[in-house]
Amino acid sequence: xxxxxxxxxxxxxxxxxxxxxxxxxxxYTLDTAELTxxxxxxxxxxxxxxxxxxxxxxxxxxxxxxxxxxxxDFDYHPGESVLVPSEKTMRIDFPEAxxxxxxxxxxxxxxxxxxxxxxxxxxxxxxxxxxxxxxRWSESSFYFSNTSTINAxxxxxxxxxxxxxxxxxxxxxxxxxxxTIRLIQTQxxxxxxxxxxKQTSTNRWAYITQYIQENLHTAFNIRQxxxxxxxxxxxxYRQFKAQFGLSPLEFINQQRxxxxxxxxxxxxxxxxxxxxxxxxxxxxxFLKLFxxxxxxxxxxxRASGLV
Numbered sequence: 001x002x003x004x005x006x007x008x009x010x011x012x013x014x015x016x017x018x019x020x021x022x023x024x025x026x027x028y029t030l031d032t033a034e035l036t037x038x039x040x041x042x043x044x045x046x047x048x049x050x051x052x053x054x055x056x057x058x059x060x061x062x063x064x065x066x067x068x069x070x071x072x073d074f075d076y077h078p079g080e081s082v083l084v085p086s087e088k089t090m091r092i093d094f095p096e097a098x099x100x101x102x103x104x105x106x107x108x109x110x111x112x113x114x115x116x117x118x119x120x121x122x123x124x125x126x127x128x129x130x131x132x133x134x135x136r137w138s139e140s141s142f143y144f145s146n147t148s149t150i151n152a153x154x155x156x157x158x159x160x161x162x163x164x165x166x167x168x169x170x171x172x173x174x175x176x177x178x179x180t181i182r183l184i185q186t187q188x189x190x191x192x193x194x195x196x197x198k199q200t201s202t203n204r205w206a207y208i209t210q211y212i213q214e215n216l217h218t219a220f221n222i223r224q225x226x227x228x229x230x231x232x233x234x235x236x237y238r239q240f241k242a243q244f245g246l247s248p249l250e251f252i253n254q255q256r257x258x259x260x261x262x263x264x265x266x267x268x269x270x271x272x273x274x275x276x277x278x279x280x281x282x283x284x285x286f287l288k289l290f291x292x293x294x295x296x297x298x299x300x301x302r303a304s305g306l307v
């Protein structure tokens with residue numbers, strides 16, 4: 001079978017048994033986490049799934065429609081993930097699954113004690129500025145698009161869980177720690193972007209992110225942003241990367257590409273015009289960066305069904 005999976009599942013497919021047509025389950029268990037790969041080979045609706053620990057689900061192949069009590073229904077595609085709290089039931093539709101083109105998804109359940117341990121280490125090592133609660137794992141469902149780093153960590157965990165190596169517990173612990181911390185940073189970044197307007201007078205990162213989003217068409221430099229945050233340049237750069245998991249330039253480019261995506265879908269403006277509006281003075285640089293983020297050119301993205 002030709003594979004168009006986001007992740008390499010060859011090691012898994014060699015040994016797994018196909019016992020069920022809908023949500024066939026293969027589990028790989030370690031002391032502090034369990035990786036489960038689900039495969040569905042027929043259309044189905046309202047399939048329920050609940051985990052006793054917090055879980056990261058990530059699409060590998062095909063399409064699902066997800067129904068979560070605290071989130072509007074959404075289509076779920078490869079390259080996207082959902083963090084789901086423990087004991088929260090997911091209801092899932094499989095509108096396109098067939099035996100020739102199965103829908104594949106993974107679920108990584110992480111012991112709550114491990115998440116607490118990693119979160120405490122992060123708070124002790126890199127305290128969160130202007131936040132009374134500090135770093136924390138979200139208590140509600142969280143739907144997001146994977147970064148290339150998160151994809152790489154998930155791919156590494158698939159390799160570790162499915163290989164026969166006596167040191168796999170040690171390897172997994174290292175990768176789980178990094179993945180957990182990056183997921184916490186991703187949640188904090190989204191929270192600031194979605195709700196930061198309410199905190200601009202009390203949280204310097206909320207103020208900075210709002211300033212960046214309102215001025216994406218202009219050029220930025222670190223000194224300018226550091227001055228607005230009342231910080232030295234080196235401290236601003238270091239604290240920004242700790243807060244967001246990205247450098248200031250990476251964050252600015254990410255926001256510019258997001259704006260370009262919106263304009264491509266909601267307007268008929270030319271690619272060159274959108275490039276300038278989003279702060280790119282060089283069209284070729286914009287085209288290369290857009291394709292790196294989306295694996296599509298701007299015109300291909302506009303013609304696609306992606307939102």
